[in-house]
Amino acid sequence: MSEDDINEVIIIGSGPSGLTAAIYCARANLKPIIIEGEPSSTSDQPGGQLMLTTEVENFPGFPEGILGPELMTRMRDQALKFGAKFITNKAVKVDLKDKIKRVWISDDTNTEYLAHSVIISTGAKSLMLNIDNEATLLGYGVSTCATCDGFFFRNKTIAVVGGGDSALEEAIFLTKFADKVHIIHRRDSFRASKIMQQRAMSHEKIDIIWNTEVKKINGNSKLESITLFNNVLNKEYELDLDGLFIAIGHSPNTEIFKDQILMDENGYIQTNNGTKTNLDGVFACGDVQDHIYKQAITAAGSGCAAAIDAERWLNNNLN
Numbered sequence: 001m002s003e004d005d006i007n008e009v010i011i012i013g014s015g016p017s018g019l020t021a022a023i024y025c026a027r028a029n030l031k032p033i034i035i036e037g038e039p040s041s042t043s044d045q046p047g048g049q050l051m052l053t054t055e056v057e058n059f060p061g062f063p064e065g066i067l068g069p070e071l072m073t074r075m076r077d078q079a080l081k082f083g084a085k086f087i088t089n090k091a092v093k094v095d096l097k098d099k100i101k102r103v104w105i106s107d108d109t110n111t112e113y114l115a116h117s118v119i120i121s122t123g124a125k126s127l128m129l130n131i132d133n134e135a136t137l138l139g140y141g142v143s144t145c146a147t148c149d150g151f152f153f154r155n156k157t158i159a160v161v162g163g164g165d166s167a168l169e170e171a172i173f174l175t176k177f178a179d180k181v182h183i184i185h186r187r188d189s190f191r192a193s194k195i196m197q198q199r200a201m202s203h204e205k206i207d208i209i210w211n212t213e214v215k216k217i218n219g220n221s222k223l224e225s226i227t228l229f230n231n232v233l234n235k236e237y238e239l240d241l242d243g244l245f246i247a248i249g250h251s252p253n254t255e256i257f258k259d260q261i262l263m264d265e266n267g268y269i270q271t272n273n274g275t276k277t278n279l280d281g282v283f284a285c286g287d288v289q290d291h292i293y294k295q296a297i298t299a300a301g302s303g304c305a306a307a308i309d310a311e312r313w314l315n316n317n318l319n
């Protein structure tokens with residue numbers, strides 16, 4: 001191994017945090033390598049979760065709104081312009097504990113990349129119901145983000161699936177826009193905190209459908225209705241809807257980092273003092289370390305912070 005084989009920084013993941021880190025690292029002349037993911041994958045596709053949305057109206061600088069995939073293409077082009085190098089594979093294995101970090105990718109020969117520092121920006125995936133039409137109508141009536149898409153459902157009838165804090169918080173938020181919000185929960189009691197339960201259950205626009213599972217999502221080019229199954233009455237029926245928000249939890253993409261990096265009980269990477277992880281020279285940004293805000297702009301902001309943290313770390317440790 002020669003010094004030439006060792007990159008200054010490898011960025012794993014190419015959502016808003018990874019691409020912002022790439023732009024900053026490239027402009028700092030760190031020649032970043034971005035392991036961007038695989039186009040064929042639904043959870044690890046280049047560009048991250050925004051590739052699965054349509055209109056983005058809350059990213060500053062785009063008063064007319066911008067399509068999620070276009071926003072990500074622009075960020076990627078910006079990183080390319082400054083010399084970032086993209087590898088269109090997934091990272092399948094890492095060894096981050098030693099001074100030289102190693103990352104293996106999903107090509108035929110499991111090529112290994114070496115670096116002095118690594119920025120982890122692998123994001124999180126929304127848990128899905130895994131029923132027919134769910135993926136096809138994502139962005140066309142089906143959503144996993146109330147903050148992102150609630151605005152499109154002004155005066156409409158919508159439903160939120162789930163019984164945890166996320167579902168109830170999203171349902172309450174969505175009452176700002178929708179005329180009617182159904183919460184569909186598979187059991188007869190919520191998992192959410194008592195205060196959220198009280199708020200949701202006492203809200204005049206919210207109607208709770210207990211003991212009920214979503215069996216089908218109906219519609220061709222956009223959501224029209226869902227088929228529900230009441231598991232106490234053993235009864236199936238259809239509910240007309242304009243929007244369906246799936247809020248049954250998130251899962252951070254941290255499988256390959258297990259046993260190396262400190263994570264919380266839900267698998268989110270723990271950062272401290274900015275974007276530092278417990279491993280020297282390893283930084284984390286975006287949804288992989290954030291279960292609170294989960295927005296493109298907050299991810300981009302933390303990607304910028306990770307690039308600055310990595311650059312300072314390299315200056316202090318390599319020079």
Ligand code: NAP
Binds near residue numbers: 164167187
């Ligand atoms: P969660 O607490 O794991 O709740 C997930 C909910 O989705 C549960 O009610 C679960 O039903 C339901 N569910 C799971 N899989 C399902 C499926 N296949 N079909 C139908 N329903 C399904 O997830 P979360 O609500 O995203 O919260 C995650 C963590 O973040 C929690 O610790 C939560 O307290 C926290 N959080 C806090 C706040 C806040 O404090 N403001 C806001 C959001 C989240 P069962 O109940 O039957 O299992």
